[in-house]
Amino acid sequence: MNFNIVIFLNIAAILIMFYCLFLVLSLKTSIPGGMVGKHWNFLTALVALFSIGYLTTPFFDQLSYEVLRLVVACIFVFGAIYVVVTVRLIYNIIKELSE
Numbered sequence: 001m002n003f004n005i006v007i008f009l010n011i012a013a014i015l016i017m018f019y020c021l022f023l024v025l026s027l028k029t030s031i032p033g034g035m036v037g038k039h040w041n042f043l044t045a046l047v048a049l050f051s052i053g054y055l056t057t058p059f060f061d062q063l064s065y066e067v068l069r070l071v072v073a074c075i076f077v078f079g080a081i082y083v084v085v086t087v088r089l090i091y092n093i094i095k096e097l098s099e
Contacts (some may be wrong), residue, residue: 010057017051039089046082053078 024040024047031040053075060068 004042007058010054013057014051015052017054019048021047021051035092036089039085039092042085043089046078046085049078050082 024044027043028040031037045095053071056071060071
């Protein structure tokens with residue numbers, strides 16, 4: 001039963017990430033250039049990277065322990081970068097709107 005839950009969660013995560021990728025790409029035409037556009041392009045690249053990474057999750061059981069730890073560490077680092085870029089983008093937008 002545990003295996004079925006893992007597969008279900010992997011499939012759900014993959015579908016959610018591809019939905020996010022669709023949203024990010026569809027909003028790209030509405031984003032102006034400048035600071036927002038530069039951050040948006042970086043966020044788009046990170047969402048694409050995460051989408052590709054999520055596609056590999058069904059194969060994690062075939063990785064060695066050391067490689068799996070490296071993959072998890074990379075996910076944490078890129079996730080943290082994603083959060084920083086998102087928060088800075090929101091911060092800069094709010095700062096611009098309040099001036």
